[in-house]
Every structure is written in C-alpha cells, then in structure tokens.
Amino acid sequence: AIGGGLGLVLGLVTGSVRFFEPLLDSSVQMVRNIPSLALIPLVILWFGIDEAAKLFLIAVSVFFPIYLNTFHGIRNVDPGLIEMGRSYGLTRWGLYTQIVLPGALSSILVGLRFSLGLMWVILIVAETISAQAGIGYLTMNAREFLQTDVVLVGILLYALLGKLADVFA
Structure with a gap:
C-alpha cells in the first residue's frame, strides 16, 4: 500500500x-x-x-x-x-x-x-x-533438510495466493 x-x-x-x-x-x-x-x-x-x-x-x-x-x-x-x-x-x-x-x-x-x-x-x-519466518523461510528450511513435500507445498501456497490476488485485483 x-x-x-x-x-x-x-x-x-x-x-x-x-x-x-x-x-x-x-x-x-x-x-x-x-x-x-x-x-x-x-x-x-x-x-x-x-x-x-x-x-x-x-x-x-x-x-x-x-x-x-x-x-x-x-x-x-x-x-x-x-x-x-x-x-x-x-x-x-x-x-x-x-x-x-x-x-x-x-x-x-x-x-x-x-x-x-x-x-x-x-x-x-x-x-x-x-527471513526468520514465512513461507519462503519454511521452503528454504525444508530445502536444507531435503523435505521435497514441504517445498512443493510452499510453492503451491504461493501459486494459490498469487491466483487469489489476481482474482481480487
């Protein structure tokens, strides 16, 4: 804003x-x-x-x-x-x-x-x-521990949030 x-x-x-x-x-x-x-x-x-x-x-x-x-x-x-x-x-x-x-x-x-x-x-x-918190932090932390499922969930969350922002714009 x-x-x-x-x-x-x-x-x-x-x-x-x-x-x-x-x-x-x-x-x-x-x-x-x-x-x-x-x-x-x-x-x-x-x-x-x-x-x-x-x-x-x-x-x-x-x-x-x-x-x-x-x-x-x-x-x-x-x-x-x-x-x-x-x-x-x-x-x-x-x-x-x-x-x-x-x-x-x-x-x-x-x-x-x-x-x-x-x-x-x-x-x-x-x-x-x-960052010390947030989806990006969670995704990077999961990458370090080879947690592919958490990385994919983070990416899907970003895609969903981006789509919602586009719908409401």
Missing part, C-alpha cells in the same frame, strides 16, 4: 502538472533502472532481516509500475475528450475528475495488477534470502 500509494500520487502529480515532469520524472526513471533485488544487501544493513526489510523491498518494487502506468495513463487521455469537456463548460476540477481520471483508470489498474504479481515475486525472494 505504501509503494502503490506513493506511485499513484507521484504519477498523478507528474502526469497532470507538466511543470513537475522534468523535476521528478527523470529522477524516478533513473532509480527505476536499479533492480529491486540488488538492494537486498543494503536493505539488510538498514533494516536487518525483519518484516520492515520485506515491506521496504515490496514498496520500492510496486512503486514503479503504478507510477509509470498512472503517468502514461493521464498523458494518453484522448485530447478530444478534454476538448469536449471544455466545450460543455467543465471546470479544471471537473475535467480532471470526470474525464482525465476515468480515462486513465484502465492504465492505472493495469499497473496495479502488474504490481500485485511483482509483489509476490519480491516477497518470495525476500523471504527466501532474508
């Missing part, structure tokens, strides 16, 4: 106000090119191997798809629709709430759906590498 919320707000700001694009977008694009998993050693130094480390990695990972899809969704709203709204006398706020946001909603939801899938991948890797 943290990374997605920040991505949504920043995407709305940079997509709506052209003044902020050169200030914020280039910096976001630069940081976006750093793989989230490359941050794991730094995150372990900062947060240890607690839940905060996993939350930070997930927040950083889901931020970018939501930001990019929100930004491009707002920028790609049909100019004809905006002109039509102006001809009907809509205020700036009316244009934004009745034309721009609904026009960008499909892109925003695509970013949300992609972020949910990415969230599961990052959570699995974070739990596998640096």
